[in-house]
Structure formats: structure tokens, C-alpha cells
Amino acid sequence: xxxKPKILVVSPMPTHPQTQGNRWRVFxxxxxxxxxxxxxxxxxxxxxxxxxxxxKDYDLMNKSWDRLYIVPDFPDSKNRHSNIDxxxxxxxxxxxxxxxxxxxxxxxxxxxxxxxxxxxxxxxLFKDDETITLIDTHDILGDRHKMLSTAGATQEFHSVSxxxxxxxLLRADIVIAIQEQEANYFKNKAHHNKVLTxxxxxxxxxxxKETATSKPIxxxxxxxxxxxxxxxxxxxxxxxxxEANLPQGFExxxxxxxxxxxxxxxxxxxxxxxxxxxxxxxxNNLALAVIPVEFGSGLKIxxxxxxxxxxxxxxxxxxxxxxxxxxxxxxxxxxxxxxEAIPDVISDFGTLSALKNSCSxxxxxxxxxxxxxxxxxxxxAQTIYSNKSKQTQDFQFSHLEDKTDIxxxxxxxxxxxxxNQLPHPIKSRITHIFDSFKSNMTYEGLTVCxxxxxxxxxxxxxxxxxxxxxxxWTNVREKLLESGxxxxxxxxxxxxxxxV
Numbered sequence: 001x002x003x004k005p006k007i008l009v010v011s012p013m014p015t016h017p018q019t020q021g022n023r024w025r026v027f028x029x030x031x032x033x034x035x036x037x038x039x040x041x042x043x044x045x046x047x048x049x050x051x052x053x054x055x056k057d058y059d060l061m062n063k064s065w066d067r068l069y070i071v072p073d074f075p076d077s078k079n080r081h082s083n084i085d086x087x088x089x090x091x092x093x094x095x096x097x098x099x100x101x102x103x104x105x106x107x108x109x110x111x112x113x114x115x116x117x118x119x120x121x122x123x124x125l126f127k128d129d130e131t132i133t134l135i136d137t138h139d140i141l142g143d144r145h146k147m148l149s150t151a152g153a154t155q156e157f158h159s160v161s162x163x164x165x166x167x168x169l170l171r172a173d174i175v176i177a178i179q180e181q182e183a184n185y186f187k188n189k190a191h192h193n194k195v196l197t198x199x200x201x202x203x204x205x206x207x208x209k210e211t212a213t214s215k216p217i218x219x220x221x222x223x224x225x226x227x228x229x230x231x232x233x234x235x236x237x238x239x240x241x242x243e244a245n246l247p248q249g250f251e252x253x254x255x256x257x258x259x260x261x262x263x264x265x266x267x268x269x270x271x272x273x274x275x276x277x278x279x280x281x282x283x284n285n286l287a288l289a290v291i292p293v294e295f296g297s298g299l300k301i302x303x304x305x306x307x308x309x310x311x312x313x314x315x316x317x318x319x320x321x322x323x324x325x326x327x328x329x330x331x332x333x334x335x336x337x338x339x340e341a342i343p344d345v346i347s348d349f350g351t352l353s354a355l356k357n358s359c360s361x362x363x364x365x366x367x368x369x370x371x372x373x374x375x376x377x378x379x380x381a382q383t384i385y386s387n388k389s390k391q392t393q394d395f396q397f398s399h400l401e402d403k404t405d406i407x408x409x410x411x412x413x414x415x416x417x418x419x420n421q422l423p424h425p426i427k428s429r430i431t432h433i434f435d436s437f438k439s440n441m442t443y444e445g446l447t448v449c450x451x452x453x454x455x456x457x458x459x460x461x462x463x464x465x466x467x468x469x470x471x472x473w474t475n476v477r478e479k480l481l482e483s484g485x486x487x488x489x490x491x492x493x494x495x496x497x498x499x500v
Contacts, residue, residue: 007111021301088164092121120168179322201370222258235292238339245343283309291315307363312355325362411443414467459484
């Protein structure tokens with residue numbers, strides 16, 4: 001039976017429960033990876049809400065992925081509440097980096113993906129391997145606070161410098177943007193030639209319950225997110241200007257953790273539902289879903305979520321950016337025009353019926369597009385992997401023929417395998433075996449010693465071939481470089497298949 005390729009996915013948010021757009025994004029991407037026959041090892045760096053998670057959500061997350069790792073967050077108190085101008089790599093403390101090192105030492109990963117450029121430092125651990133490194137960016141974070149300030153919004157989530165964002169993007173073999181506009185932005189900004197788009201695919205909801213279209217109920221659901229909160233607050237203000245046109249019995253339901261921060265007083269037709277037990281029941285109780293977004297970046301996952309529930313949905317052009325739709329009800333230029341349209345749309349059953357059909361088609365188009373984009377990412381990753389593998393194996397022996405002295409590192413099985421593969425002319429020039437833990441002995445007829453036993457003035461003319469097959473070979477290489485050995489070749493990727 002062929003072993004599945006393994007991927008390590010690093011995320012600062014859990015995949016369960018899916019109470020926020022970014023959690024939905026991570027969950028759906030991991031689902032795509034599993035459907036593509038990859039073995040998903042999910043590492044949750046537990047930053048959100050102090051790492052709190054209910055037993056049932058932990059159990060669901062544990063069952064969803066092939067392996068689940070959790071690394072608790074121990075924030076630096078001086079930066080605990082600062083999301084602006086924080087050095088990007090501060091988000092990757094040694095506790096996280098060391099745990100990823102442990103994962104790497106124990107597992108042969110073909111892919112590693114981090115969520116958000118904030119965690120790109122993790123990819124540095126794999127830069128000299130065949131492992132394909134990916135960033136799912138989710139959003140533009142470079143000078144994000146300036147964009148929000150221009151829009152009159154308060155800071156939420158994280159903002160990094162443009163310089164840091166570019167540095168992070170260049171650490172990945174493949175950069176994933178959530179929509180085409182951001183893909184073009186990243187390409188131009190970082191001059192990265194492998195920026196690919198992956199929109200948000202959302203599993204179709206169960207619409208077995210009859211939608212209550214007989215009542216003119218509109219609804220908005222959103223998480224504890226300043227962009228969502230301030231856009232919703234603006235819609236509440238704008239819709240009061242059109243109260244005279246609202247149909248009899250009209251209600252506007254507000255749901256989700258955003259309700260904790262919405263400022264009243266609210267008109268009598270507004271019902272603040274707060275956190276709901278079932279998102280599906282909330283949508284199924286609506287005649288119309290409303291997505292009010294005037295500013296922000298990323299793809300508005302709530303728009304895709306609403307479409308997945310088969311509910312007639314209207315929103316601003318910004319809300320539907322990245323979603324293929326030609327319906328004019330998805331292209332309102334601002335929240336003012338969106339609020340003005342709500343009375344007419346929700347009062348007309350013909351309009352609602354046509355809108356429902358166009359929303360269903362937009363959902364189908366989006367799902368098809370996302371599957372195609374995902375296949376393109378897999379194909380690109382496989383091509384890069386094949387090229388990396390070829391380069392690694394070509395590099396191992398093509399440079400040995402011109403060297404005078406050769407020393408192998410690691411007196412173990414990898415060394416023995418390599419010795420059996422080497423042609424005699426090269427093997428005859430091997431003088432020693434270096435080993436960190438073994439010395440004053442012989443292995444396969446060669447003297448084993450520590451590299452410090454070689455005089456410093458002789459180290460530059462020695463080629464060291466590392467025969468270790470575990471991920472800590474990179475630490476060995478760094479120590480050798482620091483000690484004055486400049487010609488170092490890694491043979492582990494050639495040796496590993498021979499051992500298997």
C-alpha cells in the first residue's frame with residue numbers, strides 16, 4: 001500500500017468550532033487536503049481566547065485530522081495587547097519553533113503550510129529540504145492598520161510592516177491568496193513567481209428545513225471582528241433612513257459574537273439574537289441574508305457561507321469580491337445603496353425567487369472554481385517537489401569527483417548505505433567519519449572522530465557528506481559551517497529510499 005504524502009498545517013486558530021470566517025477557511029482547506037489523499041497533521045498554536053476549547057470541539061478536531069498537535073501560547077506580556085508594529089517573527093516564539101523541529105525530526109513531510117504570513121518563520125526550518133512550503137495568506141497584513149484607519153475603523157487582528165510581509169512571502173515556495181486582486185498585489189509587491197489563488201470553498205449546508213420566506217425577515221451574522229461590527233453598525237444607521245418603505249412585519253435579525261459589541265439603541269424591528277446554537281437554523285429562518293461590507297481585504301467568507309445555505313443574499317461589491325456573480329444585487333457600491341434596496345427586494349417574492357436562483361448558481365460556480373484552483377496548487381507543488389528532489393540527488397555526487405579529501409558525518413546505518421553505493425574511486429578518498437557522540441573507534445573500516453579533531457587550517461579543503469536521515473542534519477550543517485567547514489553535501493534524501 002502506497003504511503004500517503006504528509007502535510008503539516010500550522011494554524012493560530014482551531015478548526016472547531018467554525019464560529020469565525022478564518023476558522024472556516026482553515027477547516028475547508030484541510031478538508032480539501034484530505035480529499036486529495038494527503039495525511040493531514042494539524043498543529044494548533046493555541047493563541048485565540050487563551051487556548052480554551054470545549055471537550056466536544058477538541059474531540060471533533062481530533063477525529064477530523066490524521067494527527068492533532070496543540071502548542072499552548074505563552075505571550076510576552078509587553079506585547080500581549082499590541083497588534084500594530086509588532087515585529088512579525090515575534091509571533092513564532094521558540095516554544096512553537098522547537099515543537100515544529102520535533103515534528104520535523106520525527107516525520108517526513110512532503111508539504112508544510114502555515115496560515116497567515118505571521119507564521120512564515122516556521123518555513124525557515126524546511127528551507128534546505130525537499131519539503132514544499134506554502135503560506136495561506138488569508139489577508140493582506142502589510143500596513144493593515146493604515147487601511148483600517150483610512151476607513152475610519154479601529155484596529156483589529158494584526159498588522160505588520162510592508163518589509164516584514166515581503167520577507168515572509170519570500171520564505172514560501174507557494175503563496176496562496178484568497179482572491180485574484182490580492183494574488184496580483186502579492187506578486188507585484190514581493191516579486192514572487194508562485195502566487196496562486198484559492199478562493200473559499202464552503203461545504204453545502206443542509207437545507208432540508210423549509211425556509212420561512214412568508215415573513216419579511218432579513219439577517220446578518222458575524223463574529224467578534226471590528227470590520228464586521230463597524231460595517232454592520234453603519235447598515236443599522238442607513239436603514240433607518242428607509243423605515244417608511246419597510247414592509248409590514250419586517251424584522252432584521254443580528255446574530256453571532258459581533259452582537260456583544262454592537263451599539264444600541266436599536267429600532268423595534270431589529271432583533272439581537274446573539275450567539276446562536278445553529279447557524280443553519282438562523283439562515284433557514286430568513287427571507288434575505290445581507291452582507292454589508294464597505295472596506296476590508298481578504299474574501300468575505302460570510303458571503304460564501306450565506307450562498308451555501310441557499311438563501312437569497314444581497315451585498316456590496318466589496319462583499320462579493322472574488323465570487324463569480326453577475327447579479328446586480330451583489331454589486332451595490334456602498335452600504336447606503338444596499339440599505340436603500342432592502343425594502344424593495346424583501347417585499348417582492350419574484351425578486352427573491354430570482355435572487356435565490358442566481359445565488360445557487362453563484363455557489364456552484366464558486367465551488368467549481370475553487371476545486372480547479374486547488375488542483376492547480378497541487379500540480380504546481382508536485383512539480384516543485386520533483387525539481388527539488390532531482391536537484392538534491394544530482395548535487396550529492398556530481399561535486400565529489402573534484403574533491404581531495406572526503407569525510408562522512410554520522411557513524412550509523414545511513415553511512416553504511418552510502419558507502420555501499422559509492423564508486424570505488426570516490427570511496428578511496430574518504431579519510432574519516434565524523435560523529436557527535438562516537439569517537440575513538442572504527443566504523444566500516446574508517447576512523448570515527450569529532451570534527452574538532454581536524455586542524456582549523458585543513459577544514460576548508462575537506463568535503464563533509466552528511467549521512468543523517470533525520471531533520472536535525474540542518475543543525476549539524478550549521479555547526480560545521482561555524483567551525484570552518486565550507487564544503488558540505490547532504491546525502492540523506494538519497495539514502496532514505498535505499499533504507500526503506
